Amino acid sequence: MTDTHDTHITGYRFSILIWVDLLILTLLTIEVAQFDFQALTVIVALLIATIKSFLVGKHFMHLKFENRFLKAVVIGVGALFLAVLIVLFSDYLFY
Amino acid sequence: MTAIPQTRPYVNFFDEKRGFMSWLVTEDHKRIALLYFYAVMGFFIVAFVLGLTMRLELIAPGATILDPQTYNEIFTLHGVIMIFLFIIPGIPAIFGNFALPMLIGAPDVAFPKLNLISWYLYVLGGLMALSTLLYGDGPADTGWTFYAPYSVKTGTNVTVAVLAAFVLGFSSILTGLNFIVTMHQMRAPGMTWFKMPLFPWALYATAWIQVLATPIIGITLLMIVAERTLGIGLFDPALGGDPVLYQHLFWIYSHPAVYIMALPAMGIVSETIPVFVKKSIFGYKVIVYSSLAIAFIGYFVWGHHMFTSGMSGPARVIFSVLTFLVAIPSAIKVFNWIATLYKGSIDIKPPLLYSLAFIFQFAIGGLTGLVVGALATDIHVHDTYFVVGHFHYVMFGGTGFAFFGALHYYYPKIWGRMYNLKWANIAFAIFFIGFNLVYFPMLVLGMMGMPRRYYDYLPEFTLPNLISTIGSWVLAIGLIIMIVNLIRGRKGPKASTNPWGSVTLDWTHTQSPPSLYNFDETPQVERGPYDYRNYEQYLQEHNKN
Structure with a gap:
């Protein structure tokens, strides 16, 4: 395999910034849990979680450096996960 | 990644290195496959004996040899071992590990060390599951599904049992990951995706699951462990949890896991039928797409x-x-296998017999699956012996038979010796009859209304239960004859490198037993995997002897 580590270097400063963003989003998750959004409660929680996953995937897991195929795989898996959630909520929404 | 070293004299992978330690630290996919084989067979025999014990308890109404609590623990351990330690890893970890690199023209899997770690995790998980027999209040009594809230409340060793399944899951993930990368990165030159044999395709679809x-x-x-130890209240209604959510989460994995069990078996059937029919598989691409669709x-x-x-x-x-949709690609495969047999030059050998039994029994398992997949009929047969019969027809009659078919198919490749074909046929016949005697009465019992998971039953259920128990003894006799024949085969006549006359790379371009890196030089692939036109001439040119 080709060694591409030299192109994957990001500074500590940037990584810490992303980490702080994640902490803020975690606090936001805790804060919004105090409000009752009715049917939207799960969607709000998942929306914040999705943004956090995106930040982790893109920056900490270096997806921004990867080729299209790998990005397509990750997007495909995300779509699968979403589809599973939609089918799951076909139970809870109509109950 | 491993590269094939320059040509050197043939030394088979057994003789490459000697000593116990050489096996414990091996990175050779064939040795790791054998490590899996001995471990899986060990666990299988334990679970098989547990199954026999359950059948013996059910020989007549009332308590016979077990009390209710022991019966509950035994059927749980039987399920956990059979599912997590035999059926899920059986074909991929043993025959996938052994044959995949050879089938695609590679010297090894992509990550040999990871492969060995997978085996160690498997053994650790297996020992954890068995250890629940030895301490505390005994093994889990929840059934292999660990349904909440009972699994949260029971005093038996549920925590260790679910942690065992957790560790085994890691082993499974690492094997799948290894196979995906191997197939993406290590196919031989000329082996395009649609020149790849169907067993690797089945393993590919399985690996993604x-x-x-x-x-x-x-x-x-x-989450079960957290609920048991911290009382969080995820699934226990008394604490505000939702037990149906547990069932959702459990089956989101465990139904796809049924395909982790079935797809590799289908791959084995697709691999063996053309060999013993000497004919290209009918609808190669459709079988590939049906694997992915499943x-x-x-x-x-x-x-x-x-x-x-x-x-x-x-x-x-x-x-x-x-559920009805998923039956379509499964049925497509069955039709394609039968179409392959049509007008073929059928050579009845033990591996083909197991594949034919697979088709017959998997069809019964699949059709009874539609009965439980339909809302109205499921209400009647849910949690009855009909489901037990259906499940065993798919898993044992399907995957179990394909496992033993694969063992008979790859036996001369692994050990370079041939077992006694006559005794293999006799063992198959007894095994086949025994299997159907055990499980067909269960379908009848289910329709009669006998519930599952009870150590006792009403007198009107006696006769089918008696037949089923006698069938379990026939099944055991078939298994014993098979195992003895295979053990004796180790000292049997030397097998030629390609006794079945297959045209796939694992048989045409490797020795039996194969050398450490499988191939003397990287093979160039020019033909489709099941191209049996002029195959005799092709084998003469390529077979190693």
Whole structure:
């Protein structure tokens, strides 16, 4: 395999910034849990979680450096996960 | 990644290195496959004996040899071992590990060390599961599904049992990941995706399920541990939890896991039939697409395990429709195998017999699956012996038979010796009769209304239970003859490198037993995997002797 580590270097400063963003989003998750959004409660929680996953995937897991195929795989898996959630909520929404 | 070193004299992989330690630290995919083989067979025999014990208890109404609590523990351990330690890893970890690199013209899997770690995790998980017999209040008594809230409340060793399943899940994920990368990166020159044999394709579809679905059961089982140790209240209604959510999460993995069990078996059937018919497989691409379709649709049918659990009406309809959809690609495969047999030059040998039994029994398992997949009929047979019969027809009659078919098929390749074909046929016949004697009466018992998971039953269920128990002894006799014949085969006549006359790379371009890196030089692939035109001339040119 080709060694591409030299192109994957990001500074500590940037990584810490992303980490702080994640902490803020975690606090936001805790804060919004105090409000009752009715049917939207799960969607709000998942929306914040999705943004956090995106930040982790893109920056900490270096997806921004990867080729299209790998990005397509990750997007495909995300779509699968979403589809599973939609089918799951076909139970809870109509109950 | 491993590269084939320059040509050197042939030394088979057994003789490459000697000594116990050389096996414990091996990175050779064939040795790791054998490590899996001995471990899996050990666990299989334990679970088989547990199954025999259950059948013996059910020989007559009332308590015979077990008390109710022991019976509950035994059927749980039987299920956990058979599912997590035999059926899920059996074909991929043993025959996938052994044959995949050879089938695609590679010297090894992509990550040999990871492969060995997978085996160690497997052994650790297996020992953890068995250890539950030895301390505390005994092994889990929940059934292999660990349904909440009972699994949260029971005093038996549920925590260790679910942690065992968690560790085994890691083993499964790592094997799947290894196979995906191997197939993407290490196919021989000329082996395009659609020149790849069907067993690797089946392993590919399986590997994606292993990688994507197994983490869900991992986190779900940890939630059970958290609930038991910290009293969080995820699934226990008394603490505000939702037990139906547990069932959803459990089956989101465990139904796709049924395809982790079935797809590799289908791959073995697709691999063996053309060899013993000397004819190209009918509808190669359709079989490939059906494997991928099964893997994909199989994700969305989990709710059919929960039709009576209190799901919403629309959800039940959706899951029932999706369940019927997944039957289509499965049926396509069956039709293609039969079409391959049509007008073929059929050579009845033990591996083919197991594949034919697979088709017959898997068809019964599949059709009874439609009965439990339909909302109205499922209400009647849910949690009856009909489900036990259906499940065993698919898993044992299907995957179990394919496992033993694969063992008979790859035996001369692994050990370079041939077992006694006559005794193998006799063992198969007894095994086949025994199997159907055990499980067909269960379908009848289910229709009569006998519930599953009880150590006792009403007098009107006696005769089918008696037949089933006698069948279990016939099955055991068949298994014993098979094992003795295979052990004796180790000292049997030397097998030629390609005794079945296959045209896939694992037989045409490797020795029996293969050398450390399988091939003397990287093979160039020019033909399709099941191209049997002028195959005799092709074998003369390529066979190693």
